[in-house]
Amino acid sequence: MRGVAVTLAGFTLLASLLAWSRWLARRRLASLGHAVLAAACAALAAFLLVVTDGLESFSPVRPGMAIAELRFDDAGPGRYRATLVRLPEGRVQVFEMPGERWRIEARTLGWHGPAAGLGLQPAVRLERLESGPAAAGPAAQAAAGRSFALANAAGIDLWARVRGSPLWSRYAEAGVAEAPWQSMTSGAEFTVIANDRRLVVEPGGAGGPVLTPLRP
Numbered sequence: 683m684r685g686v687a688v689t690l691a692g693f694t695l696l697a698s699l700l701a702w703s704r705w706l707a708r709r710r711l712a713s714l715g716h717a718v719l720a721a722a723c724a725a726l727a728a729f730l731l732v733v734t735d736g737l738e739s740f741s742p743v744r745p746g747m748a749i750a751e752l753r754f755d756d757a758g759p760g761r762y763r764a765t766l767v768r769l770p771e772g773r774v775q776v777f778e779m780p781g782e783r784w785r786i787e788a789r790t791l792g793w794h795g796p797a798a799g800l801g802l803q804p805a806v807r808l809e810r811l812e813s814g815p816a817a818a819g820p821a822a823q824a825a826a827g828r829s830f831a832l833a834n835a836a837g838i839d840l841w842a843r844v845r846g847s848p849l850w851s852r853y854a855e856a857g858v859a860e861a862p863w864q865s866m867t868s869g870a871e872f873t874v875i876a877n878d879r880r881l882v883v884e885p886g887g888a889g890g891p892v893l894t895p896l897r898p
Contacts, residue, residue: 695720739834740791740805740841741771743876749806750786754779756868764866766811766832779813781827783863786811789833789841790857790879797853806859806876807841808832814863 698720704713743749748769757763757778764777764784787810793802814827844856859881864872871886 737791737805737840740789740807742803743790743806744804745877746875748873748875749788750808750874752784752786752872752874754784754866754868754870762813762866762868764811764813768808775832777811777830779811779828779830779866781813782816782866783814784812784866785814785861785863786832786874786881786883787858787860788874788876788881790859790876791841791844792855792857792879793853794855795853804879809858813866816865 698717701713701715701717701720704710741749750769751767753765754762755765760780760782762779764779766775766777767773768775786808789807789809791805793804809832811830811832812827813829841856844850844854857879859876859879861874861881861883864883864885873884873886875882875884
């Protein structure tokens with residue numbers, strides 16, 4: 683994508699030079715045409731550069747694709763060591779989590795209209811891993827638990843731009859997917875799957891998957 687943007691920047695320079703030469707030759711109509719072409723190439727190159735920079739923290743995703751694996755091991759009374767493996771790159775992170783339950787949150791980006799025509803793929807970014815007590819409710823959640831940031835906040839926040847701008851929303855949609863609370867037990871393993879803009883949590887050796895819809 684960045685290579686396409688650089689190529690378009692080259693076309694912008696070339697079209698600008700042609701527009702200037704046509705202007706000096708008093709060929710006003712030809713000069714105008716090349717100037718319009720230069721402006722269009724520049725706008726598209728800028729768009730692609732912003733998208734490319736903003737997507738650096740996201741990963742392309744296909745329906746049914748596993749994006750993470752989690753394993754929990756006992757780390758003391760009321761505490762578990764969570765090993766998170768990001769898929770497909772295999773990067774490992776380890777957290778010590780208080781409480782008895784966990785959930786994971788991801789941010790998603792989808793494309794439509796001209797942006798989809800450029801070949802941009804749906805993308806996902808793991809955002810937060812949370813732990814909490816066995817009991818439900820805000821009071822219990824405040825009593826025990828912790829939240830771990832999973833995303834790198836550096837660079838352009840493309841997700842926030844899409845979320846907050848009517849202009850960007852013409853070409854993309856930004857969403858949040860949260861897995862439902864799951865129990866933490868020593869030796870438990872889970873696979874987190876992206877499926878049709880949802881998160882699917884498959885407990886290892888347990889029953890069927892648990893689905894949670896995308897929150898707009």
